[in-house]
Amino acid sequence: MPAKFVPLHVHSHYSLLKALPKIPDLVARAKEAGCEALALTDIDNLYGAIEFYKECKSAGIKPIIGLDANLGDGKRLLLFAKNIDGYKNLIKLVSLSHLTDAQGTPITQEMLEDYGGGLMMLDPKDPSVALSEVYYLHPDDRRAWETMRAIENRGPTEEGELGDADDGFYFRSAEEMAERFPAEALKKTLDIAAQCNVELALGAWVFPNFPIPPGSDYNAELRRLIEEWLARRWLSDDQTARARIEYEYTIITDKGYAPYFLVVADLLKFARENGILTTIRGSVAGSMVTYVTGITNVNPIEYKLPFERFLNPERPSAPDIDMDYADNRRDEVIDYARRKYGEEMVGQIGTFGTMLARGVVRDVAR
Numbered sequence: 001m002p003a004k005f006v007p008l009h010v011h012s013h014y015s016l017l018k019a020l021p022k023i024p025d026l027v028a029r030a031k032e033a034g035c036e037a038l039a040l041t042d043i044d045n046l047y048g049a050i051e052f053y054k055e056c057k058s059a060g061i062k063p064i065i066g067l068d069a070n071l072g073d074g075k076r077l078l079l080f081a082k083n084i085d086g087y088k089n090l091i092k093l094v095s096l097s098h099l100t101d102a103q104g105t106p107i108t109q110e111m112l113e114d115y116g117g118g119l120m121m122l123d124p125k126d127p128s129v130a131l132s133e134v135y136y137l138h139p140d141d142r143r144a145w146e147t148m149r150a151i152e153n154r155g156p157t158e159e160g161e162l163g164d165a166d167d168g169f170y171f172r173s174a175e176e177m178a179e180r181f182p183a184e185a186l187k188k189t190l191d192i193a194a195q196c197n198v199e200l201a202l203g204a205w206v207f208p209n210f211p212i213p214p215g216s217d218y219n220a221e222l223r224r225l226i227e228e229w230l231a232r233r234w235l236s237d238d239q240t241a242r243a244r245i246e247y248e249y250t251i252i253t254d255k256g257y258a259p260y261f262l263v264v265a266d267l268l269k270f271a272r273e274n275g276i277l278t279t280i281r282g283s284v285a286g287s288m289v290t291y292v293t294g295i296t297n298v299n300p301i302e303y304k305l306p307f308e309r310f311l312n313p314e315r316p317s318a319p320d321i322d323m324d325y326a327d328n329r330r331d332e333v334i335d336y337a338r339r340k341y342g343e344e345m346v347g348q349i350g351t352f353g354t355m356l357a358r359g360v361v362r363d364v365a366r
Contacts, residue, residue, distance in 0.1 A: 003034040003174035005186040006193040010134040014048035017152035020136040037062035037193040044104040072106030078122040086118025130181035135169035207259040218258035229292040277326040283310040
């Protein structure tokens with residue numbers, strides 16, 4: 001039987017050191033509880049948004065992408081994307097709040113006025129809406145959550161001393177929610193969920209806008225670069241090399257990857273011309289096209305390296321070219337990319353470290 005409420009104030013482990021649930025476990029718990037929709041409102045970030053969206057879709061649950069936003073002075077606001085514009089504004093708000101501080105700065109009223117389109121805003125203390133904060137899945141997870149919070153705070157805090165089970169931040173069942181909230185407050189969660197309809201186009205590749213001469217196209221520019229480097233590599237008359245290049249070129253262009261190769265070649269050209277030490281790692285060394293575009297420096301035919309490990313007609317994902325730059329000059333390459341392609345088009349990825357058993361034991365003991 002479908003649950004007559006939607007969990008709207010839910011945190012995952014992407015609320016770093018503040019919540020326990022992993023996304024698959026969270027969605028599985030929602031499915032078990034009969035929820036037809038589920039919100040994710042991590043604290044000041046959208047790290048889990050895509051994983052959450054995909055996991056919900058796989059489970060047949062409507063995903064509601066949200067944010068537990070810091071407004072400063074202890075005030076918080078729940079933001080929910082109603083449509084794709086709202087989702088983009090959520091991204092904008094989170095990005096703006098992290099530009100000057102890695103931990104994030106408060107979102108201002110002015111920012112909300114500028115980027116509030118497509119968003120639903122809800123005070124997390126609104127008594128007319130059934131909001132039960134989720135930081136862990138089950139009541140017996142509480143001690144683990146308290147311990148994790150103590151690790152972040154380098155010692156126990158008041159929240160870690162709460163003993164009343166009614167104050168627990170676990171994922172409550174429909175029956176428990178019905179005991180805690182009036183029917184009208186539960187219905188409002190359904191009404192809010194009904195207004196949030198974000199559909200993300202995943203799986204499509206969006207490459208940078210590489211500048212090309214008028215009347216040309218990406219495929220033609222890649223062909224021009226290949227011919228230029230064939231001469232530089234003394235391979236213009238090598239028919240074996242040309243046959244291999246044609247085979248690879250057809251796969252690359254048929255899949256629409258020409259702009260990717262052009263951008264990578266451009267970044268490496270900048271490094272080369274400015275004396276920045278760089279190297280390439282991985283299966284890309286098996287590509288003759290990368291050898292004759294200045295991306296790699298190894299002739300794969302000479303060393304019998306296969307192209308198919310790097311890219312083949314059946315591979316659904318884009319090729320992955322790993323570039324390493326000298327640590328002390330990497331910023332120069334990033335600055336170049338920002339100047340050429342636009343600061344708003346260049347981003348840096350983040351990585352997440354998980355707490356393995358040895359580290360956890362050490363942190364708990366400390």
